[in-house]
Amino acid sequence: MRFKDKVVLVTGGAQGLGKAICEKFAGEGATVVVADINETTAKATAAEIEEKYKVTAQGINMDVTDDFAVHTTMEEIEDTYGGLEVLIANAGILKAREITQFPVSEWRQVIEVNLIGYMICAKHACQIMQKRKSGSIIQINSKSGKKGSFRNSAYAASKFGGIGLTQSLALEMAEFGVRVNAVCPGNLLDGTLWQDSLFKQYAQTQGLTVEEVRKKYMDQVPLGRGCSYDDVTSVVAFLASDEASYMTGQAINITGGQEMR
Numbered sequence: 432m433r434f435k436d437k438v439v440l441v442t443g444g445a446q447g448l449g450k451a452i453c454e455k456f457a458g459e460g461a462t463v464v465v466a467d468i469n470e471t472t473a474k475a476t477a478a479e480i481e482e483k484y485k486v487t488a489q490g491i492n493m494d495v496t497d498d499f500a501v502h503t504t505m506e507e508i509e510d511t512y513g514g515l516e517v518l519i520a521n522a523g524i525l526k527a528r529e530i531t532q533f534p535v536s537e538w539r540q541v542i543e544v545n546l547i548g549y550m551i552c553a554k555h556a557c558q559i560m561q562k563r564k565s566g567s568i569i570q571i572n573s574k575s576g577k578k579g580s581f582r583n584s585a586y587a588a589s590k591f592g593g594i595g596l597t598q599s600l601a602l603e604m605a606e607f608g609v610r611v612n613a614v615c616p617g618n619l620l621d622g623t624l625w626q627d628s629l630f631k632q633y634a635q636t637q638g639l640t641v642e643e644v645r646k647k648y649m650d651q652v653p654l655g656r657g658c659s660y661d662d663v664t665s666v667v668a669f670l671a672s673d674e675a676s677y678m679t680g681q682a683i684n685i686t687g688g689q690e691m692r
């Protein structure tokens with residue numbers, strides 16, 4: 432119960448990895464705020480978590496790209512729960528296209544959600560955490576934040592930027608006792624993003640069948656399997672806990688060794 436009575440905000444927490452992160456913290460006693468543009472699913476996820484883990488969970492509508500909405504949400508969290516100990520900047524989107532065919536509006540949208548959305552959420556969380564002289568911010572980055580991604584330039588650019596932002600915030604917030612880190616997961620092949628859209632997008636942009644895409648990405652992993660939600664949530668919880676009190680400005684690979692290939 433490392434997070435008993437701590438307040439944790441997870442952006443993009445309604446489904447997928449974000450939901451798994453919400454459950455991990457709830458399982459260790461945290462009060463969890465599930466923030467997502469998909470309000471209906473965010474509320475359903477929060478209700479499910481309250482029922483399953485007997486903790487307080489709140490589902491709210493929040494677009495990470497909307498500075499005013501994020502500011503208001505953070506103020507409400509502070510008023511309602513008395514503070515914010517952990518921010519998980521998880522909301523992210525992916526649009527894969529060849530650069531010659533990439534509409535600038537779509538490229539910009541990926542940067543807007545994945546990079547600027549992270550900045551906006553971190554900014555307002557830092558305002559609360561700075562006052563209270565403690566806190567932990569963790570960005571859900573990607574292995575594509577350290578290595579280019581084939582026909583997937585917007586996503587890789589947004590995630591590379593996220594590591595620069597993480598390191599810079601870590602430097603700026605260190606004197607206030609606020610730690611800022613990122614995790615870089617490999618391919619969550621059985622998760623929502625791959626199942627709902629990535630297999631199709633990569634098959635199309637790479638001229639492969641869905642089965643060939645799965646084989647291609649499995650073959651890149653020395654440990655021989657895709658990344659699971661549990662692989663990621665255990666590292667996220669460790670980084671947010673006092674056990675990681677000497678870690679800041681890091682971007683931890685959770686890839687089964689994929690970056691070595």
Ligand SMILES: NC(=O)c1ccc[n+]([C@@H]2O[C@H](COP(=O)([O-])OP(=O)(O)OC[C@H]3O[C@@H](n4cnc5c(N)ncnc54)[C@H](O)[C@@H]3O)[C@@H](O)[C@H]2O)c1
Nearest residue numbers: 443446447448467468494495521522523573618619623624
């Ligand atoms: N799936 C993977 O293989 C993988 C690998 C590495 C990193 N990641 C990262 O993990 C994070 C979660 O991805 P996922 O696989 O669970 O994807 P997902 O698409 O299943 O979930 C993303 C969630 O973010 C929400 N969201 C999207 N735009 C938003 C916005 N503007 N404001 C608030 N919420 C918004 C969506 O509604 C959704 O609930 C992302 O940052 C992604 O880049 C995923």
